[in-house]
Amino acid sequence: MSVMGRVALVTGGAQGIGRAVVEALLRSGAKVSVVDINQSCGDVCKSELDAEFGGDNCAFIQCDVTDGHALRDAFQKTVELFGRLDIVINNAGINNEKNWEKTIDVNLTSLIKGTYLGLEHMSREHGKRGGTIVNVSSMAAFLHSPHQPVYTATKHGVIGFTRAMADASILGNYGVRINALCPAFVDTPLLQSVEDEDNMGKFIKFKEDFKRSMDKFGVLQPSLIAEGMMTLITDPSLNGAVMKITCSKGIHFHTYEPMST
Numbered sequence: 001m002s003v004m005g006r007v008a009l010v011t012g013g014a015q016g017i018g019r020a021v022v023e024a025l026l027r028s029g030a031k032v033s034v035v036d037i038n039q040s041c042g043d044v045c046k047s048e049l050d051a052e053f054g055g056d057n058c059a060f061i062q063c064d065v066t067d068g069h070a071l072r073d074a075f076q077k078t079v080e081l082f083g084r085l086d087i088v089i090n091n092a093g094i095n096n097e098k099n100w101e102k103t104i105d106v107n108l109t110s111l112i113k114g115t116y117l118g119l120e121h122m123s124r125e126h127g128k129r130g131g132t133i134v135n136v137s138s139m140a141a142f143l144h145s146p147h148q149p150v151y152t153a154t155k156h157g158v159i160g161f162t163r164a165m166a167d168a169s170i171l172g173n174y175g176v177r178i179n180a181l182c183p184a185f186v187d188t189p190l191l192q193s194v195e196d197e198d199n200m201g202k203f204i205k206f207k208e209d210f211k212r213s214m215d216k217f218g219v220l221q222p223s224l225i226a227e228g229m230m231t232l233i234t235d236p237s238l239n240g241a242v243m244k245i246t247c248s249k250g251i252h253f254h255t256y257e258p259m260s261t
């Protein structure tokens with residue numbers, strides 16, 4: 001499937017992995033709605049993207065994804081601006097073990113809301129044309145991290161929810177493919193949060209162990225994550241897939257034992 005002329009919404013799109021995904025989508029001819037809490041970062045992102053891709057191909061919508069009404073409005077504004085919605089990337093995420101309730105709210109609760117809003121605008125059950133959703137998890141869902149227990153829990157939850165929704169989409173004939181993406185360490189500002197007691201709370205004392213993990217497993221570039229994301233968006237055979245991206249194996253997929261009938 002080509003993304004030429006399609007419309008995408010990317011949460012957390014103003015920096016890091018989300019920004020790399022936004023650029024890959026624009027480069028492939030999509031129009032993109034960048035949804036992010038960070039107004040200044042979003043303004044810079046929009047002006048840089050307009051300079052590179054032209055002023056009519058992307059929009060920045062300032063929005064805290066934990067505000068359900070604001071998130072709903074961001075989806076509605078995207079459809080009003082670009083006339084349709086075909087791709088939703090639920091990417092926004094934080095690492096905060098001190099305010100762990102907020103981590104659950106951003107990484108899991110808001111991702112669930114973003115998935116359901118995406119279905120409202122894309123699913124055949126709502127008389128729409130179909131589409132694709134990618135939910136961003138993490139390799140922390142496979143190699144649990146003692147430094148970030150709640151972050152780890154949210155990323156496990158993203159995989160379970162995504163795989164269940166992919167099956168629901170088949171049973172309900174939604175016409176929407178729903179997949180998960182699990183990067184290992186990626187060179188973004190989020191990774192710096194491991195240095196900050198305000199983010200790590202009592203687990204800050206494990207900081208050196210986390211950094212040893214980074215040294216052991218290596219750190220990826222956002223551009224490789226965007227490459228994997230474009231595969232999940234464009235390959236029509238993928239639904240319920242769990243893509244992993246690591247330094248050791250690159251872009252690959254997790255395989256599950258078939259459920260016993």
Ligand SMILES: NC(=O)C1=CN([C@@H]2O[C@H](COP(=O)(O)OP(=O)(O)OC[C@H]3O[C@@H](n4cnc5c(N)ncnc54)[C@H](O)[C@@H]3O)[C@@H](O)[C@H]2O)C=CC1
Pocket residue numbers: 011012013014015016017018035036037038041063064065066091092093094106136137138139182183184185186187188189190191
């Ligand atoms: N950086 C890494 O090592 C890895 C990151 N991930 C996941 O990738 C996703 C993106 O992370 P990064 O690009 O690394 O982080 P980042 O911190 O560089 O970018 C995240 C973006 O989300 C935005 N954001 C945060 N809270 C928000 C909210 N409540 N509402 C709207 N926007 C919000 C931020 O303003 C920022 O622009 C996250 O879900 C993260 O858990 C997964 C595996 C590894």
Ligand SMILES: CCCCCC(=O)/C=C/[C@H]1C=CC(=O)[C@@H]1CCCCCCC(=O)O
Pocket residue numbers: 095138139140143144145183184185186190191192193194213217246247248249
């Ligand atoms: C400081 C917050 C950054 C969180 C980013 C993230 O999701 C990190 C995940 C790592 C935390 C503990 C881990 O073990 C995760 C990375 C695991 C990498 C596994 C690579 C395996 C391989 O290369 O074969």
